[in-house]
Amino acid sequence: MATRHVYLVRHGAADPFGELTDVGQRQSELVGQRLAGLPIDAVWHSPLPRAVRSAQIVGTYLPNAAVREAAELVDHIPHVPDNAPPAWAAFFDGYGAEEAAEAERLADALTGRFARPAETETHEVLITHAYPVAWLVRHALDAPPMRWLGLNCGNTALTAIEYRDGTAPTMLLYNDMGHLPADLRWTGFRTGVWP
Incomplete structure (x- = not known):
């Protein structure tokens, strides 16, 4: 049975x-050096400059992997709830029905492309943004759509998920920053209660 190994960064x-x-x-x-020991087939990245440049750097440590853009990895709000919890109401202020439908379309495209088994054994690095990582983690755990909120992913943190036919996804790692010294471990999100 072929396994799709997805390394989210x-x-x-x-x-x-x-x-x-x-x-x-x-x-x-540093994350490129960490991934260098794996049989990576491809590095997919968001079209946004910060992800493009990160992918280019990571790709230098993975000479056998193609580095390519995947529009599905763009930074976006993956789910807009009908009734946001009071603590999150300001975060979703201004999102109407059209924005919610677009968020759902983008989230479906993301999971449809990457959150499924592959036809052959494959190891793929997805360099994206905090919200798409949170959405793919939520999806792998079969959690309700609102559960992507609050999954704050560190810069170049590593999350690993395996997808196989006939079984639920396997979450191997989440937000692992073991390759980073303490002074480089940062989520970009403020500490404490958020939003």
């Missing part, structure tokens, strides 16, 4: 304009 730390900082470049190098 949030891009490295970026500046307010979406470009990798020096810290983000170093984080990307």
